[in-house]
Amino acid sequence: MDSTSRVLLDRIQRSFPIVSEPYRVLSETLGISEEEVLERIAILKQSRVIRQISAIFNTGALGYRSSLVAMAVPQESLERSAQIINAYPGVSHNYLRPGKFNMWFTIAAPPGQSVESVVAELSAKACGLPALVLPAIKKYKLAVVLDVLEDGDWDQAEEKLDLPPTESDQSFRPTPANIAIVKSIQEDLPLVPNPFGVWADSLGMEEHELLRTVSDWMLHGTIRRFAAVLNHREVGFRANGMVIWNCPLDRIDEAGAIMASYPEVSHCYNRPACADWPYNLYAMIHGRSPEECGSVAQRLTEAAGLADFQILFSSREYKKIRLKLFWQGN
Template sequence: MASVTPKIRSRKDGAAVPLDAFDKQLLNQMQGSFPIVPRPYAEVATALGVEEAVVLKRVAELVQQRIIRQVTPIFDTRAFGYESMLVAAKVDPEHPWRPAKIINAHPGVSHNYLRNHEFNMWFTVATEPDSPLGLEGTLEVLARETGAESVRQLPTLKLFKIRMDLDMAGDTAALAKSAEAVAPAETERQPYDDLDRAVVRATQGDLPIVSEPYADAAREVGISVDALVEHLNGMVERRLLRRVAAILFHRRAGFSANGMGVWRVPEERVFEAGAQMAAFRGISHCYERPTYADWPYQLFTMAHGRSKEECDAILDAVETEVGCIQQRATLYSSTEFKKVRLLYFTDDFKNWEREHAGV
């Protein structure tokens, strides 16, 4: 099979839209500190020292300008019993759009990227708790339909960090600096009931950019706004809901490059090295994953920067700080085929399995 190296997005500003100091403060607040209260925009406005109407107007404009992708609850896939994993596939490098379209059609695929490696298609896929196919069967179908030469399953063995918010104000030095990291709790399936399902269905997806964004969802569930907010906060405590936040279009927000740094370290140093890597502000995700004969890397990190050079600086700093790296590779994305939030408790999963596997 002919080898083609995809073009890496490395322009300094890319498709970035100019943002002023207030925009950067607002986006930091919306990504990391969006409160779960009846009137969250009023609290954001208070934190920024402006009126609520100013925040509502500017957030709506940032959505319209495709800088904010959506404001949405971020539920924990594993806590609801969904199986999920990262998958690396070797597909035809000359014609990647055909297999991408097939993979994207699965409702459990939330992210899919073309990357500069022999394993060139990287996607995350999830299946429902009661899926007849499960992950194994689903990947068999996808491998067959895409004609993938090889598929590598890369489930999470250890989660060190998952926190996708971009520091809009920090410079390269700040992103490449190690800080104290708090490891997230390992989440297994948690108990949930019909009310939890109803709340998820009513709130998932885009929350409206209005003073009381939970009002419509509360009416759909049949409870008051205060009761819905209380329930959402309880879901955070029960680890079903990670947070509510603004998700950005990275490149439009100025972060035109993302580099997946993969690392081979001594087996006895995996936990120590993973914790050190997770401490960097410029690292959004850090996991331990299984190795293969053709894939020796145990640790995976995602770096986001305003240029390829900034990503390299973050990963170089990680390598210097950790100090026990035996092998490193950096995979840059050249095409974003799909990036969405997973929608839970819909008929889409069952319909896909019925259509593609007759189950």
């Protein structure tokens, strides 16, 4: 991958242009033709570097309730339990990690349902396995932006933008028209000169109306970002670790802000602790090796003045997809 493709990846991860001809805008900032931008993105998709370019929603703003869940699964039941959990459409990620609670998955329940009841049902199907439901109490950072730049690329790199909002300040109206927009723009953006126009035509609306809606939803946090999502491993990030700390409650906001300031951290949350699980501060870090992740975790711990922590690496990926909202057609 050359410098131009790396800078292109950096830009479309951070801020994709919400305009009628976004690829032309990108071409002007990179000093290449629109055709070359389209060709480069096509190649990056074919080589599985780019998973997709789309809206990334704040699911809570759309009425969904989500949580991280840790389940204690005996070794002999791993395959069956993973199949049961993965069958639920609201499960987007599922990993095997070390420890008693070894199956970790993220789950979203649609409006009108509770995460706890869905998890209880899944647990019952998996022979009543114990589970920890760990919803976010407070979100400090949600922004997966992988540093793909190398020495010499920074002259073309854009100034880093502020972190996207973690919460919405506007109520989503679940009208049939709005739901249709969500279901459309959560898919991969068409690789044509006027992609939003293609989406607008399929929705029976004017392009300027769709652009205005997307921009408004981004402004108010209904859409957290509109950006490219990359395959971590294809750009060299072959290790990711979930770091967990037992943080004093009177210091948790301070510590969370420190964690969120580190570029290696993509997600950072305050989650509930319990008798079986005393950890309440979580951060996902991405690195090119487990050793690099371990070094970052140690720096985070020292910067926040904490001590009691673990880093849990995933040893197996059972499921990793983009969550499809309104899968029930409601």
